[in-house]
Structure formats: structure tokens, C-alpha cells
Amino acid sequence: MQDKRKQQLQSFCNTVGIQMHDLELLDMALTHTSYAHEAKEAPKPQHNERIEFLGDSVLSIIVSTYMYNNFPDLAEGQLTKFRAHLVCEGSLYEFAKRIHLGDLLRLGHGEAMSGGRERPSILADAFESVLGAIYLDQGIEVARTYLLGLMQQEIDYICRHGIYNDYKTRLQEILQRDGEVDISYRLLNSTGPEHNKTFTSEVLLAGKVIGEGQGRTKKDSEQHAAQQALAQLHAGHTAD
Numbered sequence: 001m002q003d004k005r006k007q008q009l010q011s012f013c014n015t016v017g018i019q020m021h022d023l024e025l026l027d028m029a030l031t032h033t034s035y036a037h038e039a040k041e042a043p044k045p046q047h048n049e050r051i052e053f054l055g056d057s058v059l060s061i062i063v064s065t066y067m068y069n070n071f072p073d074l075a076e077g078q079l080t081k082f083r084a085h086l087v088c089e090g091s092l093y094e095f096a097k098r099i100h101l102g103d104l105l106r107l108g109h110g111e112a113m114s115g116g117r118e119r120p121s122i123l124a125d126a127f128e129s130v131l132g133a134i135y136l137d138q139g140i141e142v143a144r145t146y147l148l149g150l151m152q153q154e155i156d157y158i159c160r161h162g163i164y165n166d167y168k169t170r171l172q173e174i175l176q177r178d179g180e181v182d183i184s185y186r187l188l189n190s191t192g193p194e195h196n197k198t199f200t201s202e203v204l205l206a207g208k209v210i211g212e213g214q215g216r217t218k219k220d221s222e223q224h225a226a227q228q229a230l231a232q233l234h235a236g237h238t239a240d
Contacts, residue, residue: 001023001024001027005027006023008104009023009026009027009030010023012026012104013026015193015194015195016099016146016149016195017145017146017149018134018138018142018146020133020137020138021138025051025136025137026130026133026134027106028047028048028051028129028133029048029051029052029055029126029130029132030048030101030104030106030126030130031045031046031047031106032048032105032106032107032108032116032122033048033049034107034108034110034111035047035107037108038108038109048125048126051133052125052128052129052132053132054132054135054136055127055128055129055130055131055132055135056128056132058132058135058140058143059087059128059147060083060087061140062140062143062144062148063086063087063147063151066144066148066155067079067082067083067159070156070159071160074159081163082155082158082159082163085163086151086154086155086158089121089124090120090124092123092128093120093123093124093127094217095127095150096123096124096126096127097123098195098197098216099150099195100194101126101127101130102117102118102123105117105122105123105126107122131143131147134146149196150195150196153215153216154220157220166223167223167224167227167230168185168203168223168226170226170230171203171211171226171229171230171233174230174233175205181205181206182204182205182206182207183203183204183205184203185201185203185204185222186201186202187200187201187221188200188201188212190218197216198214198215198216199214199215199216199217199218199221200212200213200221201213201214201215201218201221201222201224202225203222203225203226203229205229210229210232210233211225211226211227211228211230211232212225212228213225213226213227213228
């Protein structure tokens with residue numbers, strides 16, 4: 001492996017808070033089949049399909065165990081539904097973007113030119129592959145710490161509130177019962193390292209702040225701001 005690639009992978013490890021013994025495993029996890037097939041060297045480099053298979057199982061056991069241990073009131077059907085939502089391609093794609101996996105991928109020329117670094121299926125697979133590499137190199141506890149560092153807040157939110165709770169829509173429906181009103185959201189700040197940012201947003205009614213919330217994404221922070229506004233509206237109605 002070239003020194004530049006080693007430095008790139010080591011920088012990623014530092015960013016996400018892990019220390020790989022074997023960077024070759026991580027390199028393989030970030031090597032797409034298109035790159036391996038186009039490679040001129042012999043033997044051809046290994047691609048990430050097999051380690052993705054392993055990472056998929058590691059992902060499932062970590063998420064399932066966390067949900068089982070921390071949400072004893074959830075029935076089997078709820079656990080199954082929530083897990084499916086959390087580990088689906090769209091969800092993993094968002095987590096992969098958060099840690100900039102696209103920048104690290106080794107892709108074939110055609111795949112790279114056609115937008116492979118932003119393709120949801122490729123990024124989701126790479127996310128699982130990297131988890132598989134961490135598991136092989138460091139064991140289940142390090143893999144768990146890495147994964148939950150990225151996903152725990154989202155898992156907690158889904159398990160507590162469900163998948164389909166859209167607080168922004170609910171707030172809008174309540175406030176607009178008697179006619180159109182001016183509802184807007186404003187990002188206040190974002191803090192933390194690039195791979196683990198916390199966003200803070202507020203929701204305003206006719207320019208007046210009625211709620212504030214935090215989240216791992218701007219969208220989540222807006223949802224939490226709307227949730228707080230709903231809670232305050234409910235408290236006000238109860239007091240009346």
C-alpha cells in the first residue's frame with residue numbers, strides 16, 4: 001500500500017476514533033468491485049463484497065442487542081420494524097456520508113465518473129464493509145463502540161417515538177387550524193467533530209421563537225424543535 005493511501009486511511013481512523021492494526025483490511029473494505037476488476041496488477045486487489053457480508057451481520061447483532069437491552073417494552077414486531085428501518089440502504093447511506101466514506105472509496109474509472117462516490121447502494125455497502133473490517137481487526141466491542149457512536153441517537157429516537165412521527169407536520173397542522181400562519185426554522189449552530197456533529201435549530205411563529213431542538217442532522221434538529229414547541233403548546237392548553 002502506498003504511503004499516501006496509508007496516511008489517508010489512518011486519518012480516517014483518527015477521525016472516527018479507532019486504531020486499526022491491519023490497514024489492509026480497511027483498504028479492502030473500501031475497494032469496490034469495479035476497481036478490482038479494472039486493476040492491472042497481479043494478483044488483483046480484493047474487493048469488499050465478502051467483508052460487506054460479514055459487516056451486515058455485525059451491524060444486525062449490534063443494533064438488535066442494543067435495542068433488546070435498552071427498550072424492554074418493545075414487542076418483537078416493533079423491534080423488527082425499527083431495525084429494518086435503521087439498517088436499510090437509505091439509513092446507512094446517510095451515515096456513510098456523515099463520515100465521508102465516498103472520499104475514501106477505490107472505484108473503477110467508469111464508476112467514479114458516473115457518480116459512484118455518491119451512489120447510495122455503494123456507500124451503504126461500504127459502511128457495512130468498514131464495520132466488518134473493524135470487527136475482524138478489533139473485535140466486537142470496538143465495533144460496537146464505533147457503530148453506536150454514529151447510530152445511538154438515531155436508534156433511541158426511533159425506538160422512543162416510532163418511525164412515522166413527523167413533528168413538523170403535526171405542528172403545522174395545529175398552528176394552521178384557523179388559517180395560514182408564518183412558521184419558519186432557523187439553524188443556530190453546529191458543534192462537534194465532522195463525523196459526529198450536533199445541530200441546533202429553532203422554530204419560529206411569526207418571527208417569535210416557540211421551540212428549540214438538537215439533532216445529528218439539521219433535519220433532526222428541526223424535528224426536535226417542533227417537538228418542543230408541541231410540548232409547550234400542550235402544556236399551555238393543560239394550564240388553561
